[in-house]
Amino acid sequence: MNRLLLITLFAFGGITYGQNMDNSSLQEIIQKNADTVGGVPGNWKFLYKEIPMLCVTDETNNRMRIISPITESSNLDKDLLLDSMTANFHSALDVKYAISNGILWSAYIHPLKELSSEQVESAMSQVYYAAKTFGTTFSSTELIFGGAPQEKPKEEIKEEILKKF
Numbered sequence: 001m002n003r004l005l006l007i008t009l010f011a012f013g014g015i016t017y018g019q020n021m022d023n024s025s026l027q028e029i030i031q032k033n034a035d036t037v038g039g040v041p042g043n044w045k046f047l048y049k050e051i052p053m054l055c056v057t058d059e060t061n062n063r064m065r066i067i068s069p070i071t072e073s074s075n076l077d078k079d080l081l082l083d084s085m086t087a088n089f090h091s092a093l094d095v096k097y098a099i100s101n102g103i104l105w106s107a108y109i110h111p112l113k114e115l116s117s118e119q120v121e122s123a124m125s126q127v128y129y130a131a132k133t134f135g136t137t138f139s140s141t142e143l144i145f146g147g148a149p150q151e152k153p154k155e156e157i158k159e160e161i162l163k164k165f
Contacts (some may be wrong), residue, residue, distance in 0.1 A: 087138030108131035
């Protein structure tokens with residue numbers, strides 16, 4: 001019985017443990033990885049590999065985002081918008097392309113407290129790569145999830161998908 005209790009405690013002990021990220025810890029990670037950092041806790045501007053980024057947090061509501069401006073949304077044509085949406089499904093992974101206030105952004109959004117240091121570092125890297133590869137591979141890493149080349153024309157694929165619904 002004692003052995004079963006001990007095994008259960010070890011097996012489920014990690015599940016209840018939260019990362020407990022806060023502005024102070026997040027600032028340390030950003031300062032360690034960024035080229036330059038400015039701003040105030042919860043609202044930082046920084047350069048990461050020479051790409052401008054912002055990190056905005058809301059500790060009260062447990063939210064965090066790291067974003068990088070890419071271009072004015074008025075510069076986007078229909079094909080670039082479609083490619084961005086496709087990338088959000090296949091190659092942008094944890095980062096998404098999003099438009100706000102007339103700007104196209106590379107954006108990573110996550111609950112703040114649950115973040116680990118590794119996730120923050122990965123987020124910064126993914127935001128960087130998604131901004132850097134916009135217009136080419138639209139990818140946030142080298143991994144592309146389910147993004148195999150299409151052999152059929154897009155219209156044919158679209159018709160097949162719609163028939164299933």
